[in-house]
Structures are given as C-alpha cells and as structure tokens.
Amino acid sequence: MSAAAPGCRLRYSARAKRLRLVVKPAGAELVIPPGVDREQALAFLEQHRAWAERKLAEFRARAATATAPVGFLAGATLPFQGREVALDIVVSPDRRTYVEFDMGFRIALPATAAPTEPRVKAALFGWIKPWMADEAARIAARHAVRYGLEPRAIHIKRMKSRWGSCGTRGAINLNWLLAFAPPTVLEYVVVHELCHLRRRDHSAAFWDLVARHLPGWSQERHWLKRHGGELLRRFA
Numbered sequence: 001m002s003a004a005a006p007g008c009r010l011r012y013s014a015r016a017k018r019l020r021l022v023v024k025p026a027g028a029e030l031v032i033p034p035g036v037d038r039e040q041a042l043a044f045l046e047q048h049r050a051w052a053e054r055k056l057a058e059f060r061a062r063a064a065t066a067t068a069p070v071g072f073l074a075g076a077t078l079p080f081q082g083r084e085v086a087l088d089i090v091v092s093p094d095r096r097t098y099v100e101f102d103m104g105f106r107i108a109l110p111a112t113a114a115p116t117e118p119r120v121k122a123a124l125f126g127w128i129k130p131w132m133a134d135e136a137a138r139i140a141a142r143h144a145v146r147y148g149l150e151p152r153a154i155h156i157k158r159m160k161s162r163w164g165s166c167g168t169r170g171a172i173n174l175n176w177l178l179a180f181a182p183p184t185v186l187e188y189v190v191v192h193e194l195c196h197l198r199r200r201d202h203s204a205a206f207w208d209l210v211a212r213h214l215p216g217w218s219q220e221r222h223w224l225k226r227h228g229g230e231l232l233r234r235f236a
C-alpha cells in the first residue's frame with residue numbers, strides 16, 4: 001500500500017467520526033472522515049499497513065485451503081515468505097510481461113500469451129531471482145562478520161530437489177522456492193551453505209559452526225523436513 005495505495009480502497013464518509021481501516025476477505029478499505037486530508041489518511045494507512053497485510057494474509061490462507069487452485073494459476077495463492085498472498089494474472093497494457101508485488105503478486109502478460117503455468121512461473125522467477133539474490137546477500141553480509149565466511153557469488157536457481165548447494169569455487173546456489181518459506185528458513189539455508197565454505201561435510205564440527213551463526217538452526221531445518229516436500233511438490 002504505497003502512496004497510490006493499490007490493494008486498499010479509500011472511502012470518504014461524511015458520517016465517519018475517525019479514520020478507520022477495515023479489512024475484509026475482499027480487500028482493505030480506509031474510511032476517511034470529514035476534515036482529514038489524503039496525506040493524513042495515507043500516513044495512517046502506512047502506520048497500520050503491517051497489520052492489514054497480516055489480516056489479509058490470514059483471510060487468504062483460509063480461502064486458499066478451501067477453494068483456490070494450486071500452483072501458478074490465476075486465483076491461486078502463494079506462501080511468499082511463509083504468508084499466503086494472492087496471485088493475480090492480468091492482461092498487460094502493452095506487449096511486456098511484468099510482475100508487481102503489493103501485498104500479493106500481480107503478473108501482467110501480453111494479450112497474446114495464454115496464462116499457462118510455465119509462463120507464469122517463468123515471469124515469477126524473473127522477479128524472485130533478483131529479489132532473493134538481494135535478500136541472500138544481506139543475510140550473508142550479516143553473518144560474514146563472525147567468521148568471515150563470504151561467498152564468491154550467490155546464484156538463485158530453479159532446483160527440483162535441493163534447497164541449496166555450495167560450489168567448490170566458493171559460490172553458493174539457492175533454490176528460488178525458498179521465497180515461499182518463512183524468512184528464517186531462507187536465512188538458515190544461506191548460513192548452512194556459507195558454513196560449507198569452511199567445512200564440506202555434515203560432521204559435528206560443521207553443525208557446531210552452523211549453531212554459532214544461528215543458535216535456532218534445528219527449528220528451521222525441522223521446518224524444511226516437515227514442509228519442504230510439499231513446497232517442492234506444489235511448485236517445483
């Protein structure tokens with residue numbers, strides 16, 4: 001919900017007494033009373049944005065389990081960073097394909113391109129790849145200060161069965177589907193692969209190194225064991 005506030009309707013009401021943000025399954029609505037200007041209203045919206053997003057994600061998660069199609073199809077939801085968000089597919093006003101994220105994914109495809117799953121998936125990968133490279137670089141930088149484990153490069157890839165790998169020449173590879181796991185899980189996989197820069201095994205010493213970076217690592221590993229298979233089945 002930026003200044004233009006897509007995803008949130010603004011409604012001016014003569015009867016309203018105060019600013020009110022209403023979140024329903026269909027979307028969010030900001031009710032603006034007399035005497036409050038647009039700038040104040042948007043500041044209020046910005047202040048309560050996180051709450052509204054959480055609320056909407058809850059509605060969508062509930063709706064998703066009930067009726068939504070699964071995968072990369074219009075009307076589906078995606079668990080972006082662990083929270084279900086909508087996936088909308090619209091016709092592009094020009095011939096370009098583009099992806100926007102604002103509380104949910106909106107993918108615009110040229111009118112000539114049918115919204116097939118591979119096409120939607122490719123468009124989404126094009127958006128997630130640089131996004132995740134940034135996220136992973138930030139995570140790596142945060143952890144590098146400890147023991148200087150710095151990757152030579154970070155590659156985001158479409159992998160079928162693995163979450164990450166560490167190349168022999170110091171580059172780490174990450175599965176783009178980590179975008180659909182909680183942020184702490186992405187952090188764990190980055191740290192796991194960084195630690196392989198020092199130790200190329202899964203010995204006690206390796207896990208000790210992981211724990212020194214990330215004391216709660218076993219919880220994240222457990223999450224992957226428990227939900228990772230489903231994520232791969234659903235999206236890989």
Ligand SMILES: [Zn+2]
Pocket residue numbers: 192196201202
């Ligand atoms: Zn490993």
